[in-house]
Amino acid sequence: MDKLIIAGGKPLKGEVIISGAKNAALPIMAATLLASDNVTISNVPHLKDVTTMMELLGQLGAQLVVDEKMNVQVDANHVNELVAPYELVKTMRASILVLGPMLARFGKADVSLPGGCAIGTRPVDLHLKALKAMGADIVVKNGYIKAQCKRGRLLGKTLVFDTVTVTGTENIMMAAALAEGKTILKNAAREPEVVDLANFLIQMGAKITGAGTHTIEIDGVESLAGGSYSVMPDRIEAGTYLTAGALTRGQVTVKQVKPDNLLSMLCKFEEAGAAITLGEDWVTLDMHGARPEAVSISTAPYPAFPTDMQAQFMALNAVADGASSVTENIFENRFMHVQELQRMGAQIRLNGNTAMITGVERLTGAPVMATDLRASAGLILAGLAADGETHVERIYHVDRGYERIEEKFSMLGADIKRRSE
């Protein structure tokens, strides 16, 4: 297994180009199953999860052509295997995103239940409840979701999600695109990645309004055409590099971003004492060499502070001036980076879903273990700020969501190397 070796303590300075968003590319690639013609998707990040989704589409019978710039062309007209197998789904929970499109386009789907993961049980009950309401027959047997639509076509319905669910909103929006009649989604997720998927579907001929608000309306159509689409920039990757600038007291510019998608984080960086400059597609964070002030955060659905940035801000607060609290409201077990940060000298006390942090002047490097994607990012950030050497193990977690992470951090002057064990 690979590890990252980081010699910390230096302020990061420079520019980094942000890749396409993992959490937009995954639903958009699943949505290609809905298209009757070829679809070309560009700005796709070169990530493990993305190659897993490509593998899954290939196993279903779609034909994919990928060029050296990771532009992906998909032809879903020869899909003949309506099974998403456990072997693939267990490595990437987002495989559940093929369920809605397969049901809507082919009337049948056997998708392995995605197990839980390190950060929580990750149920998909809201996805299934909505599809059943749209006329799908669904049984869960031997670890598989066995779904079919006997009447041949799903039926548009008015649906209210009990909790805001990002992939739940995406799955049902895709299913509704080809359903008969109108579907109204209430308490829908407002994440920018949901909007990106909606824009892709609209370009293919879907009739969708309200994406990005709590209420999305979809008028089903008979079929969707092909086309081409460029994936939005990854706001979590951008936030991660900006956090690296803040906690190392440096100056970092992230390029090819949409500043509007970063606002909840930018407000927090300013609270921490950073000077933020916004361009049309870039953001500069400058600490002017100062130690960040502690900033309390409480995660919630977009446009509030994202849960996917919680571990990164925990690392920032670990070296910030003052006391802060970090409250995780979305997932029930997303504090596994805490004990690893404590091994680096972080002063953190857990009380249910809230961590109370007292910033220390300097963390000390240590061997630590990554447990999930964003926890890994938090540990890498802590290593960049710490005195001495930090070895982050099991970084296959981080490769799922960050493209060429050591290369990009090296561009910012970090001393970071990958070593294969």
Ligand code: EPZ
């Ligand atoms: C998406 O996961 C993201 N993944 C996650 O990013 C992100 O952390 C999460 O949204 C929240 O923003 C992708 O987009 C591929 P949810 P998702 O359904 O859709 C509960 C990363 O690091 N819930 O919005 O699985 C659930 O347990 C990943 O890139 C149900 O109870 O999250 C959670 O408490 C990690 N029943 C809450 O809703 C359901 O049927 C929000 O989950 C579905 C969800």
